[in-house]
Amino acid sequence: MTFRAAVAGASGYAGGEIIRLLLAHPEIEIGALTAGGNAGTRLGEHQPHLLPLADRILAETTVDALSGHDVVFLALPHGKSAEIASELGDECVVIDCGADYRLTDPDAWIRWYGGEHAGSWPYGLPELAAQRAAITAARRIAVPGCYPTVSTLTLAPAVAAGLVEPEVVVVAASGTSGAGKSLKPHLLGSEVMGSVSAYGVGGAHRHTPEITQNLSLLSESDVSVSFTPLLVPMPRGILATCSAPLRDGVSAEQIAETYAAAYQNEPFVHVLPSGQWPTTASVLGSNNVTIQAAVDEDARRLIAIGAVDNLTKGTGGAAVQCMNLALGLEETLGLPQTGVAP
Template identity: 40%
Template sequence: MTNVAIIGGSGYGAAELVRLLHIHPYAKLTAIISHSKQGTDFSTVYPHMNQIADQTMEQLDVKKLSETIDLVFFATPSNVSKTIIPDFLASGITCIDLSGDFRLHSPAVYQQWYQAEAAAEEYLHQAVYGLSEINAASVRSAKLIANPGCYPTAALLGLIPVTEKELIEPNSIIIDGKTGVSGAGRSLSQHVHFAEMNENVKAYKLGSHKHIPEIEQALQEYIAADIQLTFTPHIVPMTRGIMVTCYAKLTENITTAQIETIYHTFYQQHPFVRVRADGEVPTTKEVYGSNYCDIAIHVDERTNRLTIISVIDNLVKGAAGQAIQNMNISNGWDQTTGLQHAPIYP
């Protein structure tokens, strides 16, 4: 049995980790750490967990915690984990970070987009980008796993198969993203207040979203030049879910059926990516509460443009579910262990 802890225990990501770890056969949740809620029972913050998680949230004591755990999940905001993770790594503890502190390789790029000092460069180089379907070989031997962001997970799983084949012009990529309000976290904020958000759709962070360099960095591993893409996120009046619609100019004449074959081949060994049949367009409801990513492909032969639609649950495949998938890979367990939930529908 692998003993695990969660740091940052009061947010939605932590709640999903607790829910999923509850049925995991090989992982035991031994501690939940929260700076803001220390001394509070987890089930007081999340009453629906009152028969699942009976832990009292604790103050962080790295030395004490390191003596009892094998792996720690960081469900913290940005600019928190980078100061704590080095101490856990020094004790041999595997760290899976759900924040953005270790996703970007370049300290200068991190500082530009996050407006904060980056983690020490040695740890940025040590971190493995945990896009489970793509980087499993590296995740297996990693002690520091940078869990991808929610938008990048959906976008990259949609874009990488054709980027690898050089079937799209990289600088023609446009990504239209839509997320539910849980993506903004649990903290109170006017822009997700019911009266502000209900019956409303908002574009935000035009040209400045932190996930832009993350997506570009991952795609640049497949091409020989720098890439600059356009990403516009929107928040929509639903609780959870992400849909990204990616557009790109094709480099050759090819049919929808031919590209679908490429995707089916690429993901045939990856049970959490489901490539939909021609004419089927996935919806966020069809992956709700699950670790699935559903993808649809369409070639517009008139314009020679490719449209890719990719949907995930932002709190599962976009956060806690992929983190547990990475834990499974790291420990040599089947990737689907503890994650075999059918989507909740309707």
């Protein structure tokens, strides 16, 4: 059976990545492609790598344009998905790649995003406890943020097993595509090349409450998260260095066994062999997350490192993975499990 999919926000990075993956999906026919300010232009003007659909004209993002599809992907700015989603019928699966439905706490939404909280949908991280079943039964799914995806998966086994204190530190370096496609002076090539910079310092990044929410679900107590993002001169990818104090008596062997067991049956999360560390290059273009963990014996801290392509498993790949589950398809269908090198 073939399903028909629409993509709203097709001219942006997230929308383009979803389309790239759908073009290789054997059970999907691509229907409406819509945009905001770029409506009326050719897709190829904005996504020249999507040659099979380069001559498609982008429609306005309206309920009429998106109706009549089996699945609708919303790759829209934060705060814009709710007004569209509320008008789409339950007969279609709606997958939001923005933040509108990720947070369960209305006060957290108001603090970090402002405006009215639209509610929360099943959270689109199948590897997180109990989420796979929830996604499979859902008609509405909220795709995680890219930083929360890699941070959560990198820390989850240790937090869930109670091997660390609920006080984690995440320092994650991201490529510039994580900031979206809008023109911003600080993202110009001349500003970024040859430079690494921190931003959202001091708990000011919007993904902090999402990481906190995810890890607190795995712990008997609330987890505190200190998150610092870094901007690095590359187009895509995230490398997250995560740490937390070890509980008394926890050994390196225990950490290794816990991580291996947690992800042994996950198709997209790979714990690397001892001595091998994640790199962003190794996951480029794939739906994989690679993880390695170690124990700093002197500091008595867990050091866990994870790598993800922020546009694939961090956004578009996660959206397609959730679509597969919601439509009753094989979870891995149409999703690349090999990276691109060099």
